[in-house]
Amino acid sequence: MSQRKLIIAVIGARDPSPEETGLAEEVGKEIARQGAALICGGLGGTMEAACRGAESEGGITIGVLPGDDPDAANPHVKIPIATGMGYARNVVVVRSAKAVIAIGGSYGTLSEIAYALAGNTPVIGLNTWSVSIDGKQDDSIIYVQSPSQAVKQALELII
Amino acid sequence: MSQRKLIIAVIGARDPSPEETGLAEEVGKEIARQGAALICGGLGGTMEAACRGAESEGGITIGVLPGDDPDAANPHVKIPIATGMGYARNVVVVRSAKAVIAIGGSYGTLSEIAYALAGNTPVIGLNTWSVSIDGKQDDSIIYVQSPSQAVKQALELII
Amino acid sequence: MSQRKLIIAVIGARDPSPEETGLAEEVGKEIARQGAALICGGLGGTMEAACRGAESEGGITIGVLPGDDPDAANPHVKIPIATGMGYARNVVVVRSAKAVIAIGGSYGTLSEIAYALAGNTPVIGLNTWSVSIDGKQDDSIIYVQSPSQAVKQALELII
Amino acid sequence: MSQRKLIIAVIGARDPSPEETGLAEEVGKEIARQGAALICGGLGGTMEAACRGAESEGGITIGVLPGDDPDAANPHVKIPIATGMGYARNVVVVRSAKAVIAIGGSYGTLSEIAYALAGNTPVIGLNTWSVSIDGKQDDSIIYVQSPSQAVKQALELII
Numbered sequence: 096m097s098q099r100k101l102i103i104a105v106i107g108a109r110d111p112s113p114e115e116t117g118l119a120e121e122v123g124k125e126i127a128r129q130g131a132a133l134i135c136g137g138l139g140g141t142m143e144a145a146c147r148g149a150e151s152e153g154g155i156t157i158g159v160l161p162g163d164d165p166d167a168a169n170p171h172v173k174i175p176i177a178t179g180m181g182y183a184r185n186v187v188v189v190r191s192a193k194a195v196i197a198i199g200g201s202y203g204t205l206s207e208i209a210y211a212l213a214g215n216t217p218v219i220g221l222n223t224w225s226v227s228i229d230g231k232q233d234d235s236i237i238y239v240q241s242p243s244q245a246v247k248q249a250l251e252l253i254i
Numbered sequence: 255m256s257q258r259k260l261i262i263a264v265i266g267a268r269d270p271s272p273e274e275t276g277l278a279e280e281v282g283k284e285i286a287r288q289g290a291a292l293i294c295g296g297l298g299g300t301m302e303a304a305c306r307g308a309e310s311e312g313g314i315t316i317g318v319l320p321g322d323d324p325d326a327a328n329p330h331v332k333i334p335i336a337t338g339m340g341y342a343r344n345v346v347v348v349r350s351a352k353a354v355i356a357i358g359g360s361y362g363t364l365s366e367i368a369y370a371l372a373g374n375t376p377v378i379g380l381n382t383w384s385v386s387i388d389g390k391q392d393d394s395i396i397y398v399q400s401p402s403q404a405v406k407q408a409l410e411l412i413i
Numbered sequence: 414m415s416q417r418k419l420i421i422a423v424i425g426a427r428d429p430s431p432e433e434t435g436l437a438e439e440v441g442k443e444i445a446r447q448g449a450a451l452i453c454g455g456l457g458g459t460m461e462a463a464c465r466g467a468e469s470e471g472g473i474t475i476g477v478l479p480g481d482d483p484d485a486a487n488p489h490v491k492i493p494i495a496t497g498m499g500y501a502r503n504v505v506v507v508r509s510a511k512a513v514i515a516i517g518g519s520y521g522t523l524s525e526i527a528y529a530l531a532g533n534t535p536v537i538g539l540n541t542w543s544v545s546i547d548g549k550q551d552d553s554i555i556y557v558q559s560p561s562q563a564v565k566q567a568l569e570l571i572i
Numbered sequence: 573m574s575q576r577k578l579i580i581a582v583i584g585a586r587d588p589s590p591e592e593t594g595l596a597e598e599v600g601k602e603i604a605r606q607g608a609a610l611i612c613g614g615l616g617g618t619m620e621a622a623c624r625g626a627e628s629e630g631g632i633t634i635g636v637l638p639g640d641d642p643d644a645a646n647p648h649v650k651i652p653i654a655t656g657m658g659y660a661r662n663v664v665v666v667r668s669a670k671a672v673i674a675i676g677g678s679y680g681t682l683s684e685i686a687y688a689l690a691g692n693t694p695v696i697g698l699n700t701w702s703v704s705i706d707g708k709q710d711d712s713i714i715y716v717q718s719p720s721q722a723v724k725q726a727l728e729l730i731i
Contacts, residue, residue, distance in 0.1 A: 099650060102642070132651065157651060163499065163667050163691065165579070173576060174609065174634060176653055177667040179499040181481065182369060183342040183657075187664075190640050190654040200387050206368035210341060213361035214640065225386050228359050258491060261483070291492065316492060322508050322532065322658065324420070333418060333450065333475060335494055336508040338658040340640065342498075346505075349481050349495040373481065500687060501660040518705050524686035528659060531679035543704050546677050 107141025127154025286313025445472025604631025
């Protein structure tokens with residue numbers, strides 16, 4: 096049997112703050128150092144920063160794109176998957192990962208968090224959404240303070 | 255040109271509380287009374303209650319199903335759309351509607367709220383999720399107190 | 414229980430010949446006369462001709478669009494379903510129908526024929542693709558010579 | 573910039589003949605020897621044989637699955653992508669590849685050939701479908717006689 100790669104998703108906005116960009120790059124580095132593959136939406140911003148980090152440490156980077164053209168992936172994606180399915184590709188990013196690390200947040204990120212929680216995939220949050228219903232905060236998202244904690248938590252929850 | 259129907263989505267869980275079931279049925283009735291078509295995920299719980307309400311007032315009910323079989327729709331769906339795409343069908347429910355009314359909430363509902371906000375589709379909430387980032391509540395969801403207010407708000411925001 | 418509509422798909426190219434346009438319009442009329450709803454890809458060419466025919470006889474027309482915007486449907490679509498999923502929406506057209514009528518043919522039409530056959534949905538052909546493997550023609554597509562025969566065959570195979 | 577992998581798709585049935593299984597395994601080997609990555613539907617039969625071949629030569633194997641569970645991939649898939657989108661995942665297999673090699677054939681394979689031709693992706697055929705319209709065979713599929721010819725043709729048409 097092939098040594099199947101453990102895959103961790105990094106989700107976040109196309110227009111992150113400088114701080115979030117730094118967090119994403121560091122998360123990508125740490126995922127690669129731990130020997131896991133990184134999956135993301137394949138475009139710019141948070142996604143590109145995470146891929147850049149993983150690539151710099153020799154990691155595998157998978158970009159699940161909304162469009163039809165694999166060449167639209169950011170330059171640090173090694174394996175571009177072209178879905179042609181627009182936003183519905185968010186489901187694919189999440190379902191393919193054993194854990195999800197959310198950084199900052201757009202509404203696209205929120206949809207991915209929701210899909211992950213619906214499928215019982217652990218969600219680790221860095222400066223990201225919190226969600227409440229009936230005035231009570233849902234405590235399914237696990238908030239951490241640093242990239243290394245995020246990857247550590249992800250790995251502990253998977254294994 | 256065909257008189258195209260104005261379509262409003264009702265989203266909510268498969269296992270609503272009795273109160274939410276009542277709200278959904280009343281929202282369905284009001285959508286039909288206002289001459290709009292109702293779109294939903296086509297299954298049970300909130301979806302079925304909303305369809306039952308719309309049907310009782312002679313409305314059109316569209317059910318966008320996760321599975322391959324149109325006959326899996328609840329008995330009050332007049333037009334079943336079988337996507338075979340699982341959770342990714344949530345995108346289709348939301349994109350096909352001019353406004354979205356969210357009742358109660360599961361993680362699936364949260365993903366639909368996120369998709370709607372990402373696409374600038376108005377979201378009206380009845381006892382549903384609220385979302386925050388950096389400690390600040392996102393004020394894009396418009397909360398109302400009754401089914402009739404929900405449909406009134408939806409129509410005002412569309413027209 | 415709601416009187417659920419029997420749904421028949423009409424599939425064909427965006428750039429049909431004048432003859433195919435005429436066939437599609439007549440098929441649409443006949444579907445409506447028989448009390449069935451018509452589902453198609455919602456755009457121009459064969460799809461628009463079929464919807465125009467169905468509308469002229471008071472039928473229900475459902476357009477399952479590749480893009481995000483319900484208003485991109487042809488003017489004879491009464492119920493636009495916006496998938497935002499590009500070509501993958503072809504699956505939805507086919508899965509939602511109890512029978513498929515194929516007119517002329519593009520590669521998109523061929524993909525829809527293949528999906529229908531894979532799901533054991535009857536395919537009725539008017540001037541459309543034939544497919545062979547190992548030099549033997551696959552006889553799953555039922556070829557007819559006229560729009561009225563096409564709809565008659567579709568209804569016989571469903572009921 | 574990351575050295576992005578050239579990706580070639582292998583498509584074929586879950587229940588291939590012994591001859592087709594042998595062809596698929598050899599195609600997989602040759603793809604890996606040429607330094608390309610292999611993408612397929614991730615399940616058994618033709619897909620598994622192709623992945624087994626590629627793995628035996630140290631190649632990268634990507635499996636785009638219809639279901640929600642990455643662990644449903646055949647044991648020779650190194651990178652499982654779980655779409656949860658059923659047959660619609662066929663679009664993803666094809667869009668992510670620069671060329672498609674079709675072996676034998678089921679209706680699913682026919683849908684993938686159609687998608688590839690619709691997107692101007694080269695299709696190389698080994699004992700697979702031929703398609704005709706108006707009595708004329710469509711000559712877009714390039715038929716070859718051996719696995720090595722198939723991969724050679726694929727690479728020539730890409731580069």
